[in-house]
Structure formats: structure tokens, C-alpha cells
Amino acid sequence: MPRFLSALLLLCLTANAHADSYITRLLNKPVPGGVAVLDLGSGNAAPKAFFQGKPVMVVKEQTQWRAIVGLPLSLKPGPAQVTSDAGNVNFTVGNKKYPEQHITLKNNRMVNPNPDDLKRIDSELAIQTTAYRTFTPGTPSNLLLDKPVDGPLSSRFGVRRFFNGEERNPHAGLDFAVPSGTPIKTPASGKVILMGNFFFNGNTVFVDHGQGFISMFCHLSRIDVKLGQIVPRGTVVGRVGQSGRATGPHMHWNISLNDARVDPAIFINAFQP
Known part of the structure; x- marks a missing residue:
């Protein structure tokens, strides 16, 4: 049981580290006209990623590859997906009202x-x-x-x-x-x-x-x-x-x-x- 709890704690800490990364805190504003930061895993080579058929920026932060995705102002709030040779990533576009x-x-x-x-x-x-x-x-x-x-x-x-x-x-x-x-x-x-x-x-x-x-x-x-x-x-x-x-x-x-x-x-x- 202690070994299981230790493994679970490590998993939670790792997940929190990914969710609380510097790039994510800085840039992740997934609304129309904003930016989505998505985790693409920790492979050796940089994965290729695409949104709406266009290539997106991929950078490495410590051991993790992250997609930095621009979201057009015309994008409707709701489910969206980035395709990648490291595996597709689903995310949700929020709502934002502009003056x-x-x-x-x-x-x-x-x-x-x-x-x-x-x-x-x-x-x-x-x-x-x-x-x-x-x-x-x-x-x-x-x-x-x-x-x-x-x-x-x-x-x-x-x-x-x-x-x-x-x-x-x-x-x-x-x-x-x-x-x-x-x-x-x-x-x-x-x-x-x-x-x-x-x-x-x-x-x-x-x-x-x-x-x-x-x-x-x-x-x-x-x-x-x-x-x-x-x-x-x-x-x-x-x-x-x-x-x-x-x-x-x-x-x-x-x-x-x-x-x-x-x-x-x-x-x-x-x-x-």
C-alpha cells in the first residue's frame, strides 16, 4: 500500500507540474483570438502538429513537447482538436465577449x-x-x-x-x-x-x-x-x-x-x- 501511495503521489505531482508549467501559465488562454498550450508528450524528436490543417509551433519545455496553438477570432467555443504524429489532442475553446x-x-x-x-x-x-x-x-x-x-x-x-x-x-x-x-x-x-x-x-x-x-x-x-x-x-x-x-x-x-x-x-x- 505505501508503494502504491508513493506512485500515486508521484503521478499527481508530475501531472501538476505539466499543468502548471511556465509556458502554460504564460500563454494558455484558450478562447477565440487566444492561445491553447497542449502537451504532446516527451518523445525524443519534436512531433509535428496541425490545427485546422495548418502547422503549429512546437517547443520543448524541460522534458515535455508543447504545442502553442493560435485560435482564430472566428472560432466557435466548444470542442477542438490538434492533430499530431504523437497522438491527437482534444481541448475546449472557451467563450470571450469583445467590446x-x-x-x-x-x-x-x-x-x-x-x-x-x-x-x-x-x-x-x-x-x-x-x-x-x-x-x-x-x-x-x-x-x-x-x-x-x-x-x-x-x-x-x-x-x-x-x-x-x-x-x-x-x-x-x-x-x-x-x-x-x-x-x-x-x-x-x-x-x-x-x-x-x-x-x-x-x-x-x-x-x-x-x-x-x-x-x-x-x-x-x-x-x-x-x-x-x-x-x-x-x-x-x-x-x-x-x-x-x-x-x-x-x-x-x-x-x-x-x-x-x-x-x-x-x-x-x-x-x-
């Missing part, structure tokens, strides 16, 4: 673009979608991210947005209220995989941190990096501005995981349930 934001724009083309604008928007969307779907090997330099700028949040992720009374896509990132010209620093090491001036986003930079973990910065007043440049953590990628669809200077930051835009606040310990 509304009403914005007035003087330039109505930024609400209802004309036909030429729509052609440009569609072309730019295809380019950006390809960038978001980048999946390169290698573990990101850090998962607890630095804030790209030092300033207060002015608009949170997931807010339902109404421009001139018309509903458009939810807010897919975080906005920081900082002055024009403020340096924007990459929150983790990476590679510049896309940059340019886009209709809605204005001057924009995409940084690939590895394994489908992408930062996007937009509305910049200027870009300070080059396409293909390797950027160590803390590198200035550009300066805050108000290019594109913006009512004033601010820094907009997206995080994408397995081609799902997720709440960057999760990675800077500022998530609000």
Missing part, C-alpha cells in the same frame, strides 16, 4: 473603397496572407515578448469596430498611444519577410520569429529595416506614424500564430479575460 468601438473617419474611401481601391486591397491582402502563412523551422528567441513601444494601450485586440456607423473586421492587434516618430522595436529576434505601403495599413513591416510566429507593425511614419534583414531582439524596425487608415499617430501591433491573429497582450502579460 465595441465606434470610429469616425473623414475619408469615406477608408470605409467604402472605390473599385480601383478594392483591386489594390485584394492584391495586398494576398501578399499579406502569404506572409502570415510563413512557417520556418527554429524555436523563437523568446515567448514572453517585450512591448514594441513604451506607452499605454489605446485599443485592445478583438474589439468590434464600426467605421462611420458601418461594422467592419474586428481589431486584429493592439494599439499603443505614443507620439509620431517613436521608435518601434521588434519584441523577439526574427527576419523581415514583408514590408511596404498598403491601403489600410500604411507603412508596414512583417517580422518572422519562427514556426509561424509573426509580428506585424503598421501605420508607420517610416521603415528602418530592409527586406530579408535579420533583426535581433530590440532592433528598431520603424517609427510610429498614422499612415493608412488611422485617425492619429499610434503603434498597431499584430501577432499571428499558425495564420491566426491572436491577442498580443497574452505575450506581454497584459491579457484581460
Whole structure:
């Protein structure tokens, strides 16, 4: 009996250690627009894992492999599954209600673009979608991210947005209220995989941190990096501005995981349930 109790205690401690891991405590927010951290076992080789047919990040924490899964805002609460060559993992997506934001724009083309604008928007969307779907090997330099700028949040992720009374896509990132010209620093090491001036986003930079973990910065007043440049953590990628669809200077930051835009606040310990 003592041997049985000892084994049971060891099993409980091991289970608690897995459930209470640092990465799980930091990132596991399994709601639409959030992140699910799932245990993939302790095999010798890194397992491959997929969610909705797209590869997901897999990292090793001590002896355990963990899938870091981005959950799209469009995902319905309820049962979900990650497929893996280490065995499929079921989990539950919780519910989260996001607030509304009403914005007035003087330039109505930024609400209802004309036909030429729509052609440009569609072309730019295809380019950006390809960038978001980048999946390169290698573990990101850090998962607890630095804030790209030092300033207060002015608009949170997931807010339902109404421009001139018309509903458009939810807010897919975080906005920081900082002055024009403020340096924007990459929150983790990476590679510049896309940059340019886009209709809605204005001057924009995409940084690939590895394994489908992408930062996007937009509305910049200027870009300070080059396409293909390797950027160590803390590198200035550009300066805050108000290019594109913006009512004033601010820094907009997206995080994408397995081609799902997720709440960057999760990675800077500022998530609000």
C-alpha cells in the first residue's frame, strides 16, 4: 500500500507540474483570438502538429513537447482538436465577449473603397496572407515578448469596430498611444519577410520569429529595416506614424500564430479575460 501511495503521489505531482508549467501559465488562454498550450508528450524528436490543417509551433519545455496553438477570432467555443504524429489532442475553446468601438473617419474611401481601391486591397491582402502563412523551422528567441513601444494601450485586440456607423473586421492587434516618430522595436529576434505601403495599413513591416510566429507593425511614419534583414531582439524596425487608415499617430501591433491573429497582450502579460 505505501508503494502504491508513493506512485500515486508521484503521478499527481508530475501531472501538476505539466499543468502548471511556465509556458502554460504564460500563454494558455484558450478562447477565440487566444492561445491553447497542449502537451504532446516527451518523445525524443519534436512531433509535428496541425490545427485546422495548418502547422503549429512546437517547443520543448524541460522534458515535455508543447504545442502553442493560435485560435482564430472566428472560432466557435466548444470542442477542438490538434492533430499530431504523437497522438491527437482534444481541448475546449472557451467563450470571450469583445467590446465595441465606434470610429469616425473623414475619408469615406477608408470605409467604402472605390473599385480601383478594392483591386489594390485584394492584391495586398494576398501578399499579406502569404506572409502570415510563413512557417520556418527554429524555436523563437523568446515567448514572453517585450512591448514594441513604451506607452499605454489605446485599443485592445478583438474589439468590434464600426467605421462611420458601418461594422467592419474586428481589431486584429493592439494599439499603443505614443507620439509620431517613436521608435518601434521588434519584441523577439526574427527576419523581415514583408514590408511596404498598403491601403489600410500604411507603412508596414512583417517580422518572422519562427514556426509561424509573426509580428506585424503598421501605420508607420517610416521603415528602418530592409527586406530579408535579420533583426535581433530590440532592433528598431520603424517609427510610429498614422499612415493608412488611422485617425492619429499610434503603434498597431499584430501577432499571428499558425495564420491566426491572436491577442498580443497574452505575450506581454497584459491579457484581460
